[in-house]
Amino acid sequence: xxxxxxxxxxxxxxxxxxxxxxxxxxxxxxxxxxxxxxxxxxxxxxxxxxxxxxxxxxxxxxxxxxxxxxxxxxxxxxxxxxxxxxxxxxxxxxxxxxxxxxxxxxxxxxxxxxxxxxxxxxxxxxxxxxxxxxxxxxxxxxxxxxxxxxxxxxxxxxxxxxxxxxx
Amino acid sequence: xxxxxxxxxxxxxxxxxxxxxxxxxxxxxxxxxxxxxxxxxxxxxxxxxxxxxxxxxxxxxxxxxxxxxxxxxxxxxxxxxxxxxxxxxxxxxxxxxxxxxxxxxxxxxxxxxxxxxxxxxxxxxxxxxxxxxxxxxxxxxxxxxxxxxxxxxxxxxxxxxxxxxxx
DNA sequence: GTTTTTAAGTCAGCCATGTTGACATATTTT
DNA sequence: AAAATATGTCAACATGGCTGACTTAAAAAC
Numbered sequence: 001x002x003x004x005x006x007x008x009x010x011x012x013x014x015x016x017x018x019x020x021x022x023x024x025x026x027x028x029x030x031x032x033x034x035x036x037x038x039x040x041x042x043x044x045x046x047x048x049x050x051x052x053x054x055x056x057x058x059x060x061x062x063x064x065x066x067x068x069x070x071x072x073x074x075x076x077x078x079x080x081x082x083x084x085x086x087x088x089x090x091x092x093x094x095x096x097x098x099x100x101x102x103x104x105x106x107x108x109x110x111x112x113x114x115x116x117x118x119x120x121x122x123x124x125x126x127x128x129x130x131x132x133x134x135x136x137x138x139x140x141x142x143x144x145x146x147x148x149x150x151x152x153x154x155x156x157x158x159x160x161x162x163x164x165x166x167x
Numbered sequence: 168x169x170x171x172x173x174x175x176x177x178x179x180x181x182x183x184x185x186x187x188x189x190x191x192x193x194x195x196x197x198x199x200x201x202x203x204x205x206x207x208x209x210x211x212x213x214x215x216x217x218x219x220x221x222x223x224x225x226x227x228x229x230x231x232x233x234x235x236x237x238x239x240x241x242x243x244x245x246x247x248x249x250x251x252x253x254x255x256x257x258x259x260x261x262x263x264x265x266x267x268x269x270x271x272x273x274x275x276x277x278x279x280x281x282x283x284x285x286x287x288x289x290x291x292x293x294x295x296x297x298x299x300x301x302x303x304x305x306x307x308x309x310x311x312x313x314x315x316x317x318x319x320x321x322x323x324x325x326x327x328x329x330x331x332x333x334x
Numbered sequence: 335g336t337t338t339t340t341a342a343g344t345c346a347g348c349c350a351t352g353t354t355g356a357c358a359t360a361t362t363t364t
Numbered sequence: 365a366a367a368a369t370a371t372g373t374c375a376a377c378a379t380g381g382c383t384g385a386c387t388t389a390a391a392a393a394c
Contacts, residue, residue: 015290017297017305018289018290018293018294019225019286019290020309020324020325021293021308021309021312022221022286022289022290022293023324024309024312024313024324025195025196025199025289025312026218027316027320027323027324028192028312028313028315028316029192029196030239030320031315031316031317031320032192032315034317046378046379046380047379047380048379048380048381051193054189058186063341063342064341064342064343065340065341065342072197073380073381073382074381074382074383075341075342075343076343076344076345076381076382076383077380077381077382079342079343079344080379080380081380083343096341099340099341099390099391100389100390100391101340101341101342101388101389101390101391102341102342102390103341103342103343119186119189122185122189123182123185123186123189125315126185126188126189126315127185128314129311129314129315130184130311130314132314133307133310133311133314134307134310136303136307137306137307137308137310137311138184138307138311139304139307140300140301140303140304140305140306140307140308140310140311141188141304141307141308141310141311141312142187142188142191143300143301143304143307143308144296144297144300144304144305144307144308145188145191145192145195145308146191146195147295147296147297147299147300148195148198148199148292148293148296149194149195149198150198150201153194153197153198156194157187157190157191157194158183158186158187158190213349213350213351214350214351215350215351215352230370230371231370231371231372232369232370232371240351240352240353241352241353241354242370242371242372243352243353243354243372243373243374244351244352244353246371246372246373247350247351248350248351250372263370266361266362266369266370267360267361267362268359268360268361268362268369268370268371269361269370269371270370270371270372
């Protein structure tokens with residue numbers, strides 16, 4: 001399958017297209033994160049705090065091990081960020097029911113509000129970008145981004161992006 | 168999946184698609200950079216060094232101001248990285264001819280070799296990704312990534328080799 | 335039922351790479 | 365001659381990664 005498609009567009013494997021893509025990755029990621037960083041800064045939080053809040057918001061009741069697996073950082077690094085978020089009442093933790101060693105993480109109302117505000121900035125950027133391109137372009141974007149991932153990253157992603165039509 | 172083409176564009180602006188894109192950005196960027204970081208680490212260099220080497224390699228003879236404008240960091244931050252690269256003979260600097268205050272930057276042979284090796288890792292990742300998708304997907308990827316950029320970032324990108332204009 | 339493993343947390347310190355502010359030097363522009 | 369520009373430097377600080385060593389409580393294995 002990959003081989004069949006390869007023959008369709010050797011043109012794009014040329015040095016120039018690949019370098020252009022590398023640069024797009026650098027610049028787009030930087031611009032994408034900069035806006036949200038500014039908003040976080042006003043609350044004296046960093047990008048790391050947003051990541052934690054984001055993923056706890058995405059999966060309420062997630063435990064620390066699972067969060068570490070997603071973020072792929074050490075527990076010491078997470079601890080610094082998470083402690084702050086708990087202390088400032090963005091996140092609360094409950095003891096696990098089936099396994100009492102676990103700490104299950106939830107956003108507080110304050111946390112939900114912050115998550116919404118910051119993530120909104122990033123959603124808005126994508127919404128604007130998607131408005132200026134075709135639906136096929138969006139599909140292509142997702143296909144390429146997925147293809148860039150390590151195999152082990154795929155299970156960490158929420159599936160069912162485009163195709164599920166929810167009404 | 169079959170009737171994607173008949174879907175209305177606003178479908179893509181729904182919460183789920185936007186959040187999925189945010190996550191793709193996070194995970195894809197992380198996986199994209201991790202491989203190259205490992206190779207740099209073996210030479211005791213960081214991502215910041217690669218950026219400098221990359222952009223000097225892209226535009227030989229670039230001066231410090233232009234480089235700062237691309238990287239969008241302070242000259243103090245650049246200095247730390249650039250000094251190391253010059254000291255270790257990855258980059259050399261010549262005095263500008265028309266403006267003697269300028270330092271024009273060039274990769275040494277060592278620098279070119281490193282730039283090639285590290286950038287190759289990233290080119291390979293994109294080459295592999297592109298092989299697994301269609302040519303339209305690649306176009307879509309580029310269109311969306313461009314649309315994500317700040318307006319002021321666009322002029323920093325180029326498709327064709329070095330058309331640096333010194334004025 | 336004791337031992338081992340696991341989930342989570344903590345203390346201490348290191349490193350890379352960003353930041354600000356203040357200032358110096360050479361060169362170009364006005 | 366004065367002002368602006370290009371570059372560089374010293375010093376201090378913040379963020380968010382890292383390693384290593386160690387603790388506690390609970391679950392799992394024996």
